[in-house]
Amino acid sequence: MSGMRGGSLRIIALIAANDFRLTLEARGVIFWIFAMPIVFMLAFGLAFRGESGGVRKARLTIENADTGFVSRALIDELRGEPLNVVDSLRAGDKAVRTLVIPPDFTEKVLARSKVALVLRKESDADIQASEAVNAAVFRSLMQVVSRLIEIEADAREKGRGGFALAGDSVTGSLLAASRARPGMLDSIEVEFDSLRAAPPLVTVSSSAAGKMRKIPSGFQSSVPGNLVMFVLMTMVFSGAVITVERFTGVLRRYAYTPAGRGSILLGKLFGRMFVAFIQIVFLLLVGKFVFRISLGQSPGALIILMTVFAFSTGAFGVFFGSLFRNPEQVSAVSIVTTLVMAALGGCWWSIELVPRAFKVAAFLFPTGWAMDGIHKIISFGYGMSAVALDVAVLAGFGVVFVILASWKLKLAD
Amino acid sequence: MNAILLIVRNDMKRRLRSPVSVICMFLIPLGLTLLVGLVFGRHGKVELSHIKVLVADSDKGIAANFLKQGMKQGKLAELIDLVEVDSVAGRSLMDRGKASALIEIPKGFTVNILDRKPVVIGLVKNPQEAFLPLIVEEITETMAVMIDGAARIFEKPIGEARGMLTGGRWPEAAELAGLLSSAKPRIELVKGYLSDTLISITSETVSAPDAKPERTFNFLALIMPGSILIGLLFISEITMRDILREREAGTLARIIAGPVRSDHVIAGKMLSSFAITLVACALLIAIGRLGFGIAWGSPLKLIVHVVGSILMCVGLMAFLYGFIRSERVADAMLPVVIIILCVFGGAMFPYEVMSPAMQKAAVFSPAFWVIDGLKRIAIEKTGWGGIAPHLAIVYGLGAVTSVAGAAKLRGKLAGKE
Numbered sequence: 040m041s042g043m044r045g046g047s048l049r050i051i052a053l054i055a056a057n058d059f060r061l062t063l064e065a066r067g068v069i070f071w072i073f074a075m076p077i078v079f080m081l082a083f084g085l086a087f088r089g090e091s092g093g094v095r096k097a098r099l100t101i102e103n104a105d106t107g108f109v110s111r112a113l114i115d116e117l118r119g120e121p122l123n124v125v126d127s128l129r130a131g132d133k134a135v136r137t138l139v140i141p142p143d144f145t146e147k148v149l150a151r152s153k154v155a156l157v158l159r160k161e162s163d164a165d166i167q168a169s170e171a172v173n174a175a176v177f178r179s180l181m182q183v184v185s186r187l188i189e190i191e192a193d194a195r196e197k198g199r200g201g202f203a204l205a206g207d208s209v210t211g212s213l214l215a216a217s218r219a220r221p222g223m224l225d226s227i228e229v230e231f232d233s234l235r236a237a238p239p240l241v242t243v244s245s246s247a248a249g250k251m252r253k254i255p256s257g258f259q260s261s262v263p264g265n266l267v268m269f270v271l272m273t274m275v276f277s278g279a280v281i282t283v284e285r286f287t288g289v290l291r292r293y294a295y296t297p298a299g300r301g302s303i304l305l306g307k308l309f310g311r312m313f314v315a316f317i318q319i320v321f322l323l324l325v326g327k328f329v330f331r332i333s334l335g336q337s338p339g340a341l342i343i344l345m346t347v348f349a350f351s352t353g354a355f356g357v358f359f360g361s362l363f364r365n366p367e368q369v370s371a372v373s374i375v376t377t378l379v380m381a382a383l384g385g386c387w388w389s390i391e392l393v394p395r396a397f398k399v400a401a402f403l404f405p406t407g408w409a410m411d412g413i414h415k416i417i418s419f420g421y422g423m424s425a426v427a428l429d430v431a432v433l434a435g436f437g438v439v440f441v442i443l444a445s446w447k448l449k450l451a452d
Numbered sequence: 453m454n455a456i457l458l459i460v461r462n463d464m465k466r467r468l469r470s471p472v473s474v475i476c477m478f479l480i481p482l483g484l485t486l487l488v489g490l491v492f493g494r495h496g497k498v499e500l501s502h503i504k505v506l507v508a509d510s511d512k513g514i515a516a517n518f519l520k521q522g523m524k525q526g527k528l529a530e531l532i533d534l535v536e537v538d539s540v541a542g543r544s545l546m547d548r549g550k551a552s553a554l555i556e557i558p559k560g561f562t563v564n565i566l567d568r569k570p571v572v573i574g575l576v577k578n579p580q581e582a583f584l585p586l587i588v589e590e591i592t593e594t595m596a597v598m599i600d601g602a603a604r605i606f607e608k609p610i611g612e613a614r615g616m617l618t619g620g621r622w623p624e625a626a627e628l629a630g631l632l633s634s635a636k637p638r639i640e641l642v643k644g645y646l647s648d649t650l651i652s653i654t655s656e657t658v659s660a661p662d663a664k665p666e667r668t669f670n671f672l673a674l675i676m677p678g679s680i681l682i683g684l685l686f687i688s689e690i691t692m693r694d695i696l697r698e699r700e701a702g703t704l705a706r707i708i709a710g711p712v713r714s715d716h717v718i719a720g721k722m723l724s725s726f727a728i729t730l731v732a733c734a735l736l737i738a739i740g741r742l743g744f745g746i747a748w749g750s751p752l753k754l755i756v757h758v759v760g761s762i763l764m765c766v767g768l769m770a771f772l773y774g775f776i777r778s779e780r781v782a783d784a785m786l787p788v789v790i791i792i793l794c795v796f797g798g799a800m801f802p803y804e805v806m807s808p809a810m811q812k813a814a815v816f817s818p819a820f821w822v823i824d825g826l827k828r829i830a831i832e833k834t835g836w837g838g839i840a841p842h843l844a845i846v847y848g849l850g851a852v853t854s855v856a857g858a859a860k861l862r863g864k865l866a867g868k869e
Contacts, residue, residue, distance in 0.1 A: 185601030241600040247579040248546035371476030391581040418579035
């Protein structure tokens, strides 16, 4: 009995080694497995590195027609915000967002007259970055206004000329006060600057949950998504190999060997899994050393999670391969299936943005569990125990698909 | 000519008998557009569900209440789902990714503000989420500035009423009246900005000078041109593959041994590939119109651009197959070439969201000219001048690659390679 088991294991290992060798001999496949994911990681990382994504700051051009100190103070406040504030555009540059300060801004603010700032943006401006600019302009304006109110209140209480409280409204203004006394405008400006120099009383300190305590940015989101998608491709397309080998009669030849259907299936699966394992390690190293992403504190857990993911999707691929007779058909269906699973599983876009039904739907696919586990390791910095459920579910997917595939697989048409 | 038409007819019949691969390639653009449409809707606006924000208030004072109540007002109430937790539970929930952010209001928050001592609001963000925690951060920063400003403006009246505000009891009516009276002049100064909007911010959206504003924007019109091109390239790839397959199977040698010249075979294969891709494209455009509500713009411009684009796809594939020796190599190389052209040409994600460097690189991909031409016709309703460079490039590239590809394939069929 143990001899039989040992024989089966040897056959599985032989088939796996042969499949592994054949896969690595195909130069084109090597390109797909190792080079294309890097192209995608780079392209998606660069394309979706939004202006407010932590890498590039939202750009705001200032058109200041005012010469007074209030507009200067407003611009200084804006410079303190996480924005790329631009005074003048270089030739060929496009003003994506522009804050237009009217010529009489300082005078009108000091006179407590109505004045409008215009925030102009191009129709194709990044919406998220524009919202960040809106908030920053609002905050800066609030800081300027609160200091002016402090000065106004102080001036009124000290009985400086030009101010009075009549019933429910304030009469007079800093402008009136400055006109009432020579040099007053300068002293208002000095007072404003001294208030500005005071450190803020209330500040916000941001950190990330989990063990990493660092906010992920840049390629941190493009690398995991593409890692999962390309391991998925590697494994799902192993099903196409099954179809091709049945089509060309290679599988029928196995029937003349002591290898049973189960051994053939597992041999094929493990051969591809070994390819996927090398792919996973290679891409994680590329992520770490080329794209400089953090792999969390447990790279071992990451490799285990991804290897179990490769098992589940490989089993799915083999099951798929057992369903089709024509290699062209299985290739085409594999492409469509891979794209759908990758998109719905959260490899293409951040799952937080999709409606609730899609958040739930993500967990119908192995990709959803793999992305969930990857985030626990990479984003939160957890180890193996945190991804135990993800690993168990992925392994469960794999076992079910292996059973289905061994039931459906025919060695010859 | 008859020989060419015969080859086309046979190829079409064969494809009809076994349409699965073409149908699958046809489903790629539909699937991609459908997925994006389902997730982001026709208008491409991400409908954010409530952002779950935890707040751990270790202060319970008036300033902490101001912060919490501020987040429950107006539009913020529609955006934020504020859940009060204790600090330990909050951290635990955040560590399990159960909310977008946790706001930690420290003990002594109100007293310290009254004493003019700096205070720090803690914000713990969910590292799994890229956007929602940033929104919470913007809101919290703004609330901090508001509290800071209010504390400075009302420093004196608050100082006078410090005992009342921190006494741990509800103030007497007389005390409140005194506080209001003392604060009234400053309230009046603030009111000018709050209710009289002394300073307003007007938002304006401007379009590029050469862009005509569209009447009704359909986000899917931004996505589908790229998806269509992916489908067209793959369909022309699998239909042109017949040359390689039939050459490997020996069928072509038998055909050429008869009265049919290799030129006829190549022309027939290219024409059948063109016809199948054209039918697929027409169906995709029709589904785009009827299923996704995309107004494709001027039919004439669309037809002229689509014909040129398909000519380019077929020519490109003929050219590439001229260099490919076996189906195995084709399997490995061509999808790679197609995907790279699509990724950098703006088919996988819109050109509009690309970084400036990628936008500059995109114009070197033929895919860009097909996709951008379709967008200009469909979204911008541009005139002939607007798509003239696109037409020149797709027709020029189509003609050059078709001629060069046919010459290379002729050499291959003649057995020179």
